[in-house]
Amino acid sequence: METFIHAYSWVDIRFLLQGLWVTIYVSLISIALSFVVGLILGLIRYMKIKYLSAIVGFIIDIIRNLPLLLIIFFTYFGLPQLGIVTNPTSASITALVIFEGAMLAEIVRSGIGSVDPGQMEGARSNGMSYGQAMYHVVMPQALHNMIPALLSQFVSLVKDTSLATIIVLSELLYHAQIIYSQNTTYLIPMYVIIAVMYFIICFCLSQVANYLQKKYNN
Amino acid sequence: MWQIITNNWGAFLTGFWNTILCSTIALVFSLILGVFFALLEVAPPKFGRVIAKIYIAIFRNIPLLVIVMIFYLIVPRYIVKLSGFQAGTIGLTLYTSAFIAETVRAGINSIGEGQMEGARSNGMTYVQAMRYIILPQAMKIVIPPLGNQFVNLVKNSSVLAFVAGFDLMYQAQLIAFSTFQTIDTYIIVGLFYLILTLPLSYYMRHLEKKLAK
Amino acid sequence: MKKLRKYLFLPLLVLLAFTLSACGHKDQNVYQKVEANKHIVWGVRADTRLFGLTNVKTGKIEGFEMDLAKALTKQMLGKKGTASFVTTTANTRIPLLKNGNVDAVLATMTITPERAKQVTFSKPYFPAGSSLLVPNNSKITNVKDLNNKTVLAVKGTTAVDDVHKSAPKARVLQYDDYGQAMSALKANQGVALTTDNGLLAGIAQENKGYKLVGGVYSDAPYGIAVDKGQTDMANHIDKALKQLQANGTYNRLLKKWFAGIPGFSLKGVLK
Known part of the structure; x- marks a missing residue:
C-alpha cells in the first residue's frame, strides 16, 4: 500500500498527466483528420468513379490489412526518405490518420450504402444536383446510421496511440514506462493507474456509442 | 531487396510461423471465451450479466499493449512464469474475446424474444432453445463481423514485438536494424501480413454478400 | 456541395502543407547547416542512467552525454550555439541519422565495422x-x-x-x-x-x-556518429572533443557522472 502512496506522488502524477495530454492531443487531431480522410475516401469508393474508385479501394484494402505498427514504422522511417522530415508526433498522427482513415472509409461506404437508394432518386427528381442530394439528403442519414461504428473506431484510435511508444512518442504509456524503469517497485501502481486512465476515456466514449446505438435502434 | 529475403529467410519464416501460431491459438480461445461471455450476458441470472458486462468493459477499453505488458511484466513476478509469446497470446485472446462477446451478443439480441418464447412454449428448456434455435441463427448473422475481428487479431498479434515474442514484427525489427535496410525489410514483412489478412478479408466480404442475398 | 468541399479540403491542404514544409535536407553539408543555424540537433538516449535519462520532475533528459553534447556544441559553434535533443533508441538511431532527423548521434553507440559502412564515426569518446x-x-x-x-x-x-x-x-x-x-x-x-x-x-x-x-x-568503445560522408562535421566534432579533453572539461564531466559508481573504474578513461 505504501508503494502506491509513494508511486502516486505529485511529481509522478504530473509526469503521467503530461503523457496523458499527449495521448489526448494526438488522438483528437487524428480523429478529426482521419474522419475527413475517411469521409472523402468512403465517398469515392461509394460513387464508383471509373478507375479512381477501384484504385482507392485497392489502397484502402492494403492499408486495412496491415498492422498499424508497420504503418507507424513506414511513416517514421519511410517518409524522411521521400524528403519529409518527421518527428514522433507528426509520424504518429500521420500513421493514425492513414490507418484509421482507411478503416473509417469502409464504415462510411457501408453507411452510405445503408441509405435507401430511393432517397437519392427522390431528391434528384425534385431537381437537386447529385452533390446537393448527397449533402442534404443522403449524407445526414448515412452519418446518423454510422455513428456507433464511428465512435467505436475512435475508441480503437485512442487505444492505438499506445503503439507509438515504439518510436518514442512521449504519450501516457511511455511516461509510465519511464517512471517504472527508474523505480521498478512502481511497476504495478503505474499499470494500475494508466489502465484506469485509458479505461475512463475509452469507457466514456463507448458509453456514448452504446447510448446512440440504443437511441438509433428505437 | 531480394538479398534481404534470401539472407534472412529463416528469420522471416520463424516470424511468420509464430504469427500464425499465436493468431490461431488466440482465435480458438477468444471464440470460446467470447461466446461464453455473450451467453452469460444474455442469460437470465443478474449476477452473470454483471460479470460479463464488467469483463467486456475492461478488455474493450484498455489498450492491448497495456494488457500484454501486464501479463509479461507483472504476472510472471507474482503468479506464473510466462514467455513473451505466451503473455502476448493470452493478452490477445482476452482482448479479442471481449470484442467477439459484443458481436455475438448483438447477434443473439437481433434474433428477437419471440423465437425464444416460441421454443420455450414448445417445451424446450432455456439451454435447448439457445443451443438449437437461437445460436445457429445468431452465428449466421455474426460471421461477417467475426471475420473482421479475426483480421484484426492477426494484425494485433504484432504487439508480440514489444515482448520478444519472435513474431513477424519482432523478426522484422531485428532484420531491419542488422541489415540497415529499414524500409525494404518492412515492405517484405508487410507482404507477409497481407498473405494472411487479404484472403481472409476478401473471403469475408464474399461471405457477407452471399449471406445478404 | 460547395460548402462540403470547402470543409473537406481545408484540413487536407493543411496536412499537405505541413508535410511539404519540411522538405529538402538531403545531400547538404551538415556542418555548414549547423554553423549557419548556430544549432545542433543531437540524437540521444533517455533510458540510460549516467548517460542520458529522463528526469521525471522536469521532463528533461540528464546525463554525461547530454553534458558532453552541450559542451561540444559550445566548443564548435561558440557561445551562441544551442543544442536540442531528440530521443532515440538503439534501433532507431541510425535511421534517424540517415533520414536527417538529427545532425549527430551521441547515444552510447559502439563503433563497429558494419555500422561504419552506414555512418561516419568520430574518434572514440568513451571506452565501453x-x-x-x-x-x-x-x-x-x-x-x-x-x-x-x-x-x-x-x-x-x-x-x-x-x-x-x-x-x-x-x-x-x-x-x-x-x-x-x-x-x-x-x-x-x-x-x-x-x-x-x-x-x-x-x-x-x-x-x-x-x-x-x-x-x-x-x-565496445563509443563514437559520435554522423551521416555517411559528412566528414566535415565529423572532423569538427573530433577537433572539439580534443579541445575539451585538453582543457579538462571532459574529465570534469566524467568525474561528475562516474566517480564512485560501484562496478565501474575511471582508470584508463580519464584523459
Whole structure:
C-alpha cells in the first residue's frame, strides 16, 4: 500500500498527466483528420468513379490489412526518405490518420450504402444536383446510421496511440514506462493507474456509442 | 531487396510461423471465451450479466499493449512464469474475446424474444432453445463481423514485438536494424501480413454478400 | 456541395502543407547547416542512467552525454550555439541519422565495422565494453555460463553479437529500450541482462539487488556518429572533443557522472 502512496506522488502524477495530454492531443487531431480522410475516401469508393474508385479501394484494402505498427514504422522511417522530415508526433498522427482513415472509409461506404437508394432518386427528381442530394439528403442519414461504428473506431484510435511508444512518442504509456524503469517497485501502481486512465476515456466514449446505438435502434 | 529475403529467410519464416501460431491459438480461445461471455450476458441470472458486462468493459477499453505488458511484466513476478509469446497470446485472446462477446451478443439480441418464447412454449428448456434455435441463427448473422475481428487479431498479434515474442514484427525489427535496410525489410514483412489478412478479408466480404442475398 | 468541399479540403491542404514544409535536407553539408543555424540537433538516449535519462520532475533528459553534447556544441559553434535533443533508441538511431532527423548521434553507440559502412564515426569518446548484470544471488560468473540460458538485451546493440560469439548456445531476447529490458529481467524472463559496462553500472545503481559480473568480455568503445560522408562535421566534432579533453572539461564531466559508481573504474578513461 505504501508503494502506491509513494508511486502516486505529485511529481509522478504530473509526469503521467503530461503523457496523458499527449495521448489526448494526438488522438483528437487524428480523429478529426482521419474522419475527413475517411469521409472523402468512403465517398469515392461509394460513387464508383471509373478507375479512381477501384484504385482507392485497392489502397484502402492494403492499408486495412496491415498492422498499424508497420504503418507507424513506414511513416517514421519511410517518409524522411521521400524528403519529409518527421518527428514522433507528426509520424504518429500521420500513421493514425492513414490507418484509421482507411478503416473509417469502409464504415462510411457501408453507411452510405445503408441509405435507401430511393432517397437519392427522390431528391434528384425534385431537381437537386447529385452533390446537393448527397449533402442534404443522403449524407445526414448515412452519418446518423454510422455513428456507433464511428465512435467505436475512435475508441480503437485512442487505444492505438499506445503503439507509438515504439518510436518514442512521449504519450501516457511511455511516461509510465519511464517512471517504472527508474523505480521498478512502481511497476504495478503505474499499470494500475494508466489502465484506469485509458479505461475512463475509452469507457466514456463507448458509453456514448452504446447510448446512440440504443437511441438509433428505437 | 531480394538479398534481404534470401539472407534472412529463416528469420522471416520463424516470424511468420509464430504469427500464425499465436493468431490461431488466440482465435480458438477468444471464440470460446467470447461466446461464453455473450451467453452469460444474455442469460437470465443478474449476477452473470454483471460479470460479463464488467469483463467486456475492461478488455474493450484498455489498450492491448497495456494488457500484454501486464501479463509479461507483472504476472510472471507474482503468479506464473510466462514467455513473451505466451503473455502476448493470452493478452490477445482476452482482448479479442471481449470484442467477439459484443458481436455475438448483438447477434443473439437481433434474433428477437419471440423465437425464444416460441421454443420455450414448445417445451424446450432455456439451454435447448439457445443451443438449437437461437445460436445457429445468431452465428449466421455474426460471421461477417467475426471475420473482421479475426483480421484484426492477426494484425494485433504484432504487439508480440514489444515482448520478444519472435513474431513477424519482432523478426522484422531485428532484420531491419542488422541489415540497415529499414524500409525494404518492412515492405517484405508487410507482404507477409497481407498473405494472411487479404484472403481472409476478401473471403469475408464474399461471405457477407452471399449471406445478404 | 460547395460548402462540403470547402470543409473537406481545408484540413487536407493543411496536412499537405505541413508535410511539404519540411522538405529538402538531403545531400547538404551538415556542418555548414549547423554553423549557419548556430544549432545542433543531437540524437540521444533517455533510458540510460549516467548517460542520458529522463528526469521525471522536469521532463528533461540528464546525463554525461547530454553534458558532453552541450559542451561540444559550445566548443564548435561558440557561445551562441544551442543544442536540442531528440530521443532515440538503439534501433532507431541510425535511421534517424540517415533520414536527417538529427545532425549527430551521441547515444552510447559502439563503433563497429558494419555500422561504419552506414555512418561516419568520430574518434572514440568513451571506452565501453560488453558486460553482464545479474541478480545478487545468481550463480553466473562469466559469459560462458550463459550457454543454454536466456539472456536479455536491447534491439540493435552490439552486445547481442558478442553473446552469440562468446556463448553460442545462449538464447537472446531483445527489447526496445533498457527500461523494458530491465523490467523483463525483474520479471525473470531471463537470467542476465547484457550490454555495455557503463550502462549496466547505471542500471545497477538504481536497482538494488543486482550486480555486474564477468568483467568486460568484449571491447565496445563509443563514437559520435554522423551521416555517411559528412566528414566535415565529423572532423569538427573530433577537433572539439580534443579541445575539451585538453582543457579538462571532459574529465570534469566524467568525474561528475562516474566517480564512485560501484562496478565501474575511471582508470584508463580519464584523459
